[in-house]
Structures are given as C-alpha cells and as structure tokens.
Amino acid sequence: MITVNVLYFGAVREACKVAHEKISLESGTTVDGLVDQLQIDYPPLADFRKRVRMAVNESIAPASTILDDGDTVAFIPQVAGGSDVYCRLTDEPLSVDEVLNAISGPSQGGAVIFVGTVRNNNNGHEVTKLYYEAYPAMVHRTLMDIIEECERQADGVRVAVAHRTGELRIGDAAVVIGASAPHRAAAFDAARMCIERLKQDVPIWKKEFALDGVEWVANRP
Secondary structure, eight states: EEEEEEEHHHHHHHHHHHHHHEEEETTTTBHHHHHHHHHHHOOGGGGTTTEHHHOOOOOEEOOOOOOOOTTTEEEEBBTTSSOBEEEEEEESSSHHHHHHHHHTTTTEEEEEEEEEESSSSTTTTTEEEEEEEEOHHHHHHHHHHHHHHTTTSSSEEEEEEEEEEEEEEEEEEEEEEEEEEESSSHHHHHHHHHHHHHHHSSSSSEEEETTEEEEEEEEEO
16 A cells, blocks of 8 residues: 555645545556545546546646655646646746746737846845755645735736746756736736735745855845
8 A cells, every 4th residue: 555645736636625645555556546536535536537637746647646745745736717727946047038928818918027146245145155945846836825915816827837946056047937817907906915925925945155154045036
C-alpha cells in the first residue's frame, strides 16, 4: 500500500467540499486510478474529469502516471475563459512572455506585467545576491488561492504568477505577475493585489548577501 496527498483547488474544491487529504492506494495505482477511487466518494468529480489537468509533485502528469508513496497529487482546474492556471515555482530563469501568454485572450482589453528584480542595495547595505527558499507544496496551494481571489474581484480577470527559488544575481527577475481584464483598471488592481498578498502570505524566504554580512530578510511591502 502507498499513501498520497491530494490537493483540491477552485471549483473542484467547492464541489467536493474538501481542500486536501491523504489517500491510501494499492501499489501501482495510476493517476487515473486514483481519480476513479476518489469519484466513488465525490461523484461531482465526474463532471470535471475532462476539464482539469492533474499535477504530481507540482508537475503536470498524464493519467497513466504510476504514483509512489508520499506523492502529492493536485487537481488543476481551468480559470474563467478556459485558460489553464499558470502558477510556477522554479529555479530556472523566469519568462515574461510565458506569463503574458497565460493571461492573453481576445476578450482581454488590457494586460499588466509586474517584474520584481534583485537590486544592488537594501537599507544602506550593498547587496551582491539573494537566495530564495520555499515550501513548494504550500506555495502552490497558497498562490492558487490568491489567484482565485484576485480573479473574483471583477469579471473577466486573469492572473498568472511565476516565482524563482535558489540563488539570484543582481538584475535577475525574482517574481513575474501578470493580470489582464476587459478593462485596464481591473488589470492594474489585480496585479497589485496579487503581489501584496504574495508578499504577505506565501511561504517563500529570502536570504540577502551583502558586502557587510548575510541575513534572512522579511518580506516588506
């Protein structure tokens, strides 16, 4: 037997009335087999099977993926308008184009991109680099909730987020947030709300390397 962690987001969470749980499975069970088992307890899942993607350990996975003990499996629903949620935590360089593509669409009249970069000074200290550490599973869950909240602020809003981990040099992009909407005001509001909530609630920690010392720095507005 194996045990996996299952995360539910958005409309799937509301339909099943559960946010996360641990499920015991037979060894060799696939993602599709897990959904079959869950559907017994949560019949509404039948309506979502063709409208969600599944992620295993924060990577999109095909239905035939065999699960291992301790895996984290997430239901990734679609946002309004049919676009897949773009929520990325990575140690690779961030792509502004990817974020912009994720929020673009024929009904979107305006798009706002915020890029947070590593600067060379902080409170009088000459900074040489930063190091970001994260709690990935909680980051993903929290960011999905923030995206959903931002998108509820006005009709047609789409939000996408990408954040770096690991070592970053001066000028590197640490976070890219995109927000679009039929009208520009809602896009600006959603982008600002997203970065403020991210700074406040998302478990990502920053270690600052300066010429006169090294310290962990709390997120600030």
